[in-house]
Amino acid sequence: MIGHPFYILDEIDSTNNYAMEQVNSGQVTSGTAWFTSNQTAGKGTRGKQWLAQPGDISALSIALQPAMLPLSRQFMLSISVALGTHDFLSSYAGDETIIKWPNDIYWRDRKAGGILIENVLRGNIWQYAIIGIGLNINQASFPADLPNAVSLRQITGKTRDAATLAKELCIALEKRIRQLHPAHYEEILDEYKAKLFRWQQPGLYRKDDEFFEGIIRDVLPDGHLCLEKEGKIMQLRFGEVEFIIAR
Known part of the structure; x- marks a missing residue:
């Protein structure tokens, strides 16, 4: 317990x-x-x-x-x-x-x-x-x-x-x-x-110092994030992409 x-x-x-x-x-x-x-x-x-x-x-x-x-x-x-x-x-x-x-x-x-x-x-x-x-x-x-x-x-x-x-x-x-x-x-x-934040919704991200708009399309059983960028899917490990939240 x-x-x-x-x-x-x-x-x-x-x-x-x-x-x-x-x-x-x-x-x-x-x-x-x-x-x-x-x-x-x-x-x-x-x-x-x-x-x-x-x-x-x-x-x-x-x-x-x-x-x-x-x-x-x-x-x-x-x-x-x-x-x-x-x-x-x-x-x-x-x-x-x-x-x-x-x-x-x-x-x-x-x-x-x-x-x-x-x-x-x-x-x-x-x-x-x-x-x-x-x-x-x-x-x-x-x-x-x-x-x-x-x-x-x-x-x-x-x-x-x-x-x-x-x-x-x-x-x-x-x-x-x-x-x-x-x-x-x-x-x-x-x-x-x-229950995911930004699930199937466009949002701003940063990877390798590049800012881009992406959409979370899936999360794989091993934890990889499937993020769509310009019609292509990237499989990302934790730490490879940053969520940008405007204030």
Whole structure:
């Protein structure tokens, strides 16, 4: 069960770092979760930092043994975590909650959260996935260099107890993880695509310092983004293209 046990940390550099240390020590069971509202050096994707003031962000990491998936199906776990996080946030923020490929959580065209999954491998055995989720919960405002960030407080006008929300998020993730079965892969992928930011809609992108208009046409089971540019389809890995959002 995801979130059993559930630990609250007063302050930590990164819940993912802490979870990784606990896994490597051999002292955890699958589903263990660690939460803090005071993360001093949180990790984002591609080495970026996820920074927040104390009490502002729900930083949650979960150690999961992905026995239900082969290593070749890593992207299905990413999809399921994104859908579970979307389920949770949309229950508060409404239908304008969406997923930006591959697994950022958006509200309208603004980022409300991010997901980072780090794997522990023993040879070809996928021993653990460390699932890190950062959600903007109680921020009243953001620095000028984060023009597209948004918090649940800004969306709803209410402050909330972040630890309580983190436990609710664990429940939402549990429901989605339980759906992971080969018979459901196609259905899960289709639902993920239907909730994507800019799905089948034109948008501005940048690749290799070139700006262009493109349309997301598909996402493949391995995670590649199929982006149409001038009538031709490009298959892109994460990090190869940037979404441009005008302000």
